[in-house]
Amino acid sequence: MKARAVDRRIQRTRQLLHGSLMALIQEKGFEALSVQDIIDQANVGRATFYAHFDSKEDLLASGIENLRASLKERQRQARSAGGSDERLFAFSRELFTHANEHRTIFRAMVGKRSGAVVQQLLQKMLVDLVREEVRGTWAEKENETPIEAVSQFIGGGLFGLLMWWGNGKMRMAVDDVDLMFRRLAIPSLKAAAR
Amino acid sequence: MKARAVDRRIQRTRQLLHGSLMALIQEKGFEALSVQDIIDQANVGRATFYAHFDSKEDLLASGIENLRASLKERQRQARSAGGSDERLFAFSRELFTHANEHRTIFRAMVGKRSGAVVQQLLQKMLVDLVREEVRGTWAEKENETPIEAVSQFIGGGLFGLLMWWGNGKMRMAVDDVDLMFRRLAIPSLKAAAR
Amino acid sequence: MKARAVDRRIQRTRQLLHGSLMALIQEKGFEALSVQDIIDQANVGRATFYAHFDSKEDLLASGIENLRASLKERQRQARSAGGSDERLFAFSRELFTHANEHRTIFRAMVGKRSGAVVQQLLQKMLVDLVREEVRGTWAEKENETPIEAVSQFIGGGLFGLLMWWGNGKMRMAVDDVDLMFRRLAIPSLKAAAR
Amino acid sequence: MKARAVDRRIQRTRQLLHGSLMALIQEKGFEALSVQDIIDQANVGRATFYAHFDSKEDLLASGIENLRASLKERQRQARSAGGSDERLFAFSRELFTHANEHRTIFRAMVGKRSGAVVQQLLQKMLVDLVREEVRGTWAEKENETPIEAVSQFIGGGLFGLLMWWGNGKMRMAVDDVDLMFRRLAIPSLKAAAR
DNA sequence: TCCTAAGCGAGACGGTACGTCTTGTCTTCCA
């Protein structure tokens, strides 16, 4: 399948917008951004923006989708490698590492000025990842704690932890916070599977 | 000290606003509301609204404050009664019950249209309650998982669970969802305290 | 009837807008103006503009209404003074004089950059004035050239003349162009009344 | 010189555009049309449109040019035939007849929704035709009413009449309205020539 | 027969103005 020139142009525009969004989030936070800010930064026309995305929230969601995909891939690889406890929530290491590496943008997204839409999206993504994990761990049977409930609990918890880590100064090492998460989450999971 | 008539008038205005907010949240969700909507419903002047509250978020926060106070009180009573496992997270029963009794407004606040500010406030409140609980359970020592981290994890998890319960049809009984929460949260807490 | 303070405020806003429109028409012509230009000049909010007028055309029309009223009054006075030929189209003197006195704005309204809406409004106004005159001159009878047709012809002609006078350098004296109009229009009127 | 196929292709495009414009003017009026409407109707690319015309106004002007040419030709023939009063403004018969035959499009161009640009072009065309006539009638001498002024007056008047005829239901017969015009215009012309 | 050049459709794009909406401040006046 050959990429037509026009498609390349479209991709370029979308990336310009994603890039500008990220740059501006670090500068003034997501909530404070206007569509005008974004398109000025990207040097893109207003109509063009709306041709690609419904709103700045949509643009953000599309950006977060990339992260989700990358983490999902990471998760898939880890799960195919082994099944011991250490492999449970394998994506979490990757998640904390990623956050640590992009700490400027990460702290902006998790911080006070971030706007709650961002956080809802992140939480939803985390729950997704967790659900995948839980699903792999046990086949749902009747009379048990539903997979969905467990996923929501652990995903919500992970998100809480991430917020706390990010809103503090991220002084704790990646390994430590990851360990902490696993120490909190795995007992829950086991208990629910009982 | 006698309550002056003027104070009563002020109270009346504040309650009119709170009432209108709640009524409108059920009708169209928090995000979709404008200050104009609220003051029309309350039959209150624009300037008056801003004399009492900074924004619709402020009004909401002030409303949620009541819930927090009532749950805190409930928690205090339960904790003074005993210390066994069954008493851990005693407020949760009250929380789920309350949600169940006011299910219309609760589901509106937890639903898609609720606006994320609402949810941030709720989550913050839950973390507060959990922190209180964790604090009572163990005295923080060095080298342990920090109280704050555990609280954020369990508080976040509880919020996730609540969202899931509310956004489904709340088919699950109060007792069952409460039990589920405790089955997920208590192992975490214990593990962290190790 | 006492003018309430709020009414005075509203009047002030409307006059600010009218004034800004006139100032800007001279500067860049009507067509080239945006609503934003006008409200910037007037230091007025966008919503306020639209609360008072539907569009810049509406604002203009409302401004021209004043001119029409003033010319109608002038016409009324002249007609009550006498009925000889010299009194026919008495308003025309006033019209040319007015144009001469406000030549900057007049030439802007009649010029190339004026935008055709302006001109339609002016022409309509002139036809109105002429119709009034024709009506006073003869009572319509069957089988005659209809009053309306005559009015449209002479009104259109007057407008053509005005445009020509304004778009040239208005070198011709007021008296001369007025005389010219009467020499052209009165024979038409007489012929039609035959 | 043989017409190359490429030229035929170009002509075809221009005619497609003219045709679409006319069709759409009748449908929704000139003002309401966008370039997009026109090229959709003509099934022509956007760039192609701008390769041929500067704007929809330009397209219209080019269309009206045809009418002007045809009327000019008609005028030339009539003037070479004789010089009596009956031959003065000989083109007017043709004009009214033409309008009557294409009454749908004519009424659309002269009506409320027509957009004033159309009308300016028409008026300009009429003044042109009249000027030609006046020029033929008398050689300009100093101290007389200038040819240009007379042309503007009569051209404007003719346009007023046309508008009135078209905006009414065109109930009046071609001959009658033509007669009316001549009865109004010729006395003016004579008076000016005195 | 192939090749080159032009006309063209399609449509992405930067830009500008629009008319609407909401916010938070302010002023007036009533009870």
Next chain:
DNA sequence: TGGAAGACAAGACGTACCGTCTCGCTTAGGA
């Protein structure tokens, strides 16, 4: 004097058009 009424400046929103542009397809006319 607290509050209802509501005018207002500010400015973001999503939509509509504009005129420019790049891209490939088609098709003629010369090689």
